[in-house]
Amino acid sequence: MTDTQEKLLQSLSDCVVDMDEDKATEMAQTYVDNNFNAYKAIDQGLADGMERAGKLYEEEEYYIPELLMCSDAMYAGLDILKPHLDKEESGDKHRVVIGVVEGDTHDIGKNLVKIMLETSGFEVVDLGRDVPPMDFVRKAVEIGAQLIALSTLMTTTMENMERVVEILKEENQDNIKVMVGGGPISPGFAKKIGAHYSKDASKAVQLAKTLVQEAVPC
């Protein structure tokens, strides 16, 4: 990676933390004008900034209004970068249903995972946030999805991930794999409920590729 690219990645991350929507747009434009890899800018720039903002919230330096302005800056950068993502085109697209589980409205991480999956050639159906467990199963069966990707940031809503896995079993649809992620989720929790875990959006892509290609035991 060149010095210029590294500096721009750092600036993109800083623009999010500094809640600077205009600068995020400008930096993202400079980044693409240099023909650097857009995927990296999301992963190591904008998403990194959002994770730093999240930590500042936990340290009580930022409050809800600041966080929302950080996410506005992140989305401003995304608008510029998204058209420049090199899409992996495959004739036979694997289908994924994604969403945030019922009771939870945190969707920034889910949106990043969705973008990365789409860029990597998956056909993604996004059910949004606060989605009842049954809706994931119904949609996955309806469109013939091989994978359901579930996100939650709250401990109180983790059980709704388990509910999705249970319904898949009850409906004899447990050939559909479940991938889970989000702040409180651990590999141990995923294993316990019969799902698969990935820590972040870029690792989620690698996991999704493995899951749709082979039956991985939990």
Ligand code: B12
């Ligand atoms: C931003 C934020 C908000 C924003 C959300 C905006 C939005 N549209 O998403 C706002 C201000 C609205 C908000 C509201 C609330 N929040 Co809030 N919020 C956060 C905060 C600070 C950051 C989350 C974030 O966006 N991080 C940045 C993204 C990029 O990271 P991420 O989501 O973790 O995603 C990455 C990975 O986890 C992973 N990933 C995510 N999903 C998935 C899915 C799959 C399949 C995979 C493989 C990977 C994966 O990949 C992503 C990218 O790499 C966190 C604290 C934190 N540090 O996490 C609290 C936090 C999640 N919030 C919390 C709470 C309590 C709330 C509220 C209940 C507050 C209130 N009293 O009203 C409400 C929620 C109401 C509800 N029912 O949903 C708590 C949850 C506590 C708990 N243990 O349950 C936290 C942990 C803060 C805290 N320490 O108290 N919040």
